Each structure stands twice: as C-alpha cells, then as structure tokens.
Amino acid sequence: MSDVLVLSALEKRYNRGKPNEIVVLQNLSLRIPKGQVTALVAPSGAGKSTLLHIAGLLDTPDSGTVELEGTDLSGARDGVRTAARREKLGFVYQFHHLLPEFSATENIVLPQLANGVARKAAEARAADLLGRVGLTSRAAHRPSALSGGEQQRVAFCRALANGPSLLLADEPTGNLDPTTSDTVFDVLMELVRETGLSALIATHNLALAAKMDRVLRLDAGGLTEE
Numbered sequence: 762m763s764d765v766l767v768l769s770a771l772e773k774r775y776n777r778g779k780p781n782e783i784v785v786l787q788n789l790s791l792r793i794p795k796g797q798v799t800a801l802v803a804p805s806g807a808g809k810s811t812l813l814h815i816a817g818l819l820d821t822p823d824s825g826t827v828e829l830e831g832t833d834l835s836g837a838r839d840g841v842r843t844a845a846r847r848e849k850l851g852f853v854y855q856f857h858h859l860l861p862e863f864s865a866t867e868n869i870v871l872p873q874l875a876n877g878v879a880r881k882a883a884e885a886r887a888a889d890l891l892g893r894v895g896l897t898s899r900a901a902h903r904p905s906a907l908s909g910g911e912q913q914r915v916a917f918c919r920a921l922a923n924g925p926s927l928l929l930a931d932e933p934t935g936n937l938d939p940t941t942s943d944t945v946f947d948v949l950m951e952l953v954r955e956t957g958l959s960a961l962i963a964t965h966n967l968a969l970a971a972k973m974d975r976v977l978r979l980d981a982g983g984l985t986e987e
C-alpha cells in the first residue's frame with residue numbers, strides 16, 4: 762500500500778441548516794503517498810485548519826472518508842481514533858506547546874512513555890532526535906531557556922517521538938522571524954527527509970512551499986495542484 766493518507770469526497774459545513782451555514786470543504790479528495798511532503802497553501806479562512814483537523818482525526822467530516830494506512834477512520838470510535846492519532850500521527854503547530862515544567866528531553870520522552878515505550882529507549886530516541894536538530898547541548902533546558910527557533914525544533918522532535926507515519930503541520934515556523942523561519946524550516950525538512958516521513962504542511966510562505974514535493978491550494982472548498 763503506497764498511500765499513507767487518503768481523503769475522499771470530504772464535505773464539512775458549519776452551522777448546518779441555519780441561515781449562517783458555511784460550506785468549508787466540498788467534495789475534497791487528497792492522497793499523500795508514502796514519503797511525499799505536500800504543501801497546503803490557502804487564503805485565510807479557506808478551511809486549512811478544518812482540513813488539518815479532519816486529517817488529524819481531531820474532527821470528523823459530515824461525509825466522506827479519512828483513510829490512514831488503508832483503514833477508514835472517519836466513523837471509528839473515539840478510542841480507535843485516539844490510538845491511531847497517538848501511534849500514526851505527529852503534529853506541529855505555529856506555537857510549540859511544549860510543557861513548560863519539563864526539559865527538552867522530557868518533552869520528547871513523555872509521549873513515548875504514554876505509548877508504552879520503556880524509559881531508557883525513550884531517552885535514547887530523544888537524544889538521537891535532539892542531535893539531528895543540533896540541540897544536544899540544550900537537552901536539559903526547559904522551554905523558557907530556549908530561543909523561539911530552538912523551542913520549535915524541540916517541538917519537531919516531539920512530533921516524531923513515536924515514529925509517526927504522517928506529519929501534520931500548521932504554519933510550523935509561522936511564529937518565527939523570517940530568517941529564523943527559513944533556517945528552522947530547513948531543519949524540519951531535513952528531519953522529514955532523513956526519516957522518510959510523509960507530511961502535509963500548511964504554510965502561507967510560498968518560498969517554503971516550493972521546497973516541498975507538491976503544492977496544493979485550498980480554495981472554494983476544494984484543492985488544486987499548483
């Protein structure tokens with residue numbers, strides 16, 4: 762099976778049946794093959810977050826299917842969706858959302874412990890990931906002692922901690938100044954490439970989008986390839 766994520770004929774409306782009903786996604790389909798990094802660009806309000814939430818099993822479509830590694834999870838029970846989210850998906854947001862009272866290492870170890878990994882193995886993986894993003898010397902620091910770019914690099918490591926099949930990212934460097942954003946984005950791309958990860962990365966930055974394998978534009982409820 763070569764597709765990691767297959768979204769088919771998704772439809773999503775808000776305020777269904779009311780005068781202020783909005784159709785956000787309409788007959789939207791998307792395939793992400795294994796190892797492919799896809800950029801998602803969209804004007805503000807076009808439904809980018811809605812699409813990422815549905816792909817990330819945080820929200821459900823009104824109709825259509827969400828297949829992750831060949832299994833349709835659109836109508837699955839909450840427990841099944843939560844387990845799939847923990848085991849198969851990695852998330853990065855515009856803000857790092859690291860736990861402030863824990864070190865960089867612990868922020869990467871904790872999701873692994875929650876997934877049943879032994880502490881020693883989890884610490885070894887955290888050390889490996891921090892090394893890949895150039896943060897070995899910052900491993901014991903809490904988020905407040907790290908720069909914005911460093912915090913975001915730790916967040917990338919945390920997203921990859923459990924070896925996901927798919928990375929979903931929403932403006933992963935959107936909170937950084939333009940120069941830092943470029944550097945940190947390159948770190949993310951290298952990490953994704955080295956691990957052979959598939960990814961769907963939303964960005965407003967067309968120069969960053971151009972570094973990915975494919976650019977899709979979300980507009981008027983559907984996707985078009987650039």
Ligand SMILES: Nc1ncnc2c1ncn2[C@@H]1O[C@H](COP(=O)(O)OP(=O)(O)OP(=O)(O)O)[C@@H](O)[C@H]1O
Pocket residue numbers: 775776783785803804805806807808809810811812
């Ligand atoms: N819970 C909700 N109830 C009603 N309308 C909503 C809800 N969530 C989002 N919307 C509307 O749906 C549309 C798409 O929202 P969404 O957050 O997906 O956009 P977006 O493309 O991520 O925007 P941005 O780039 O500005 O964050 C917007 O018009 C928004 O106002």
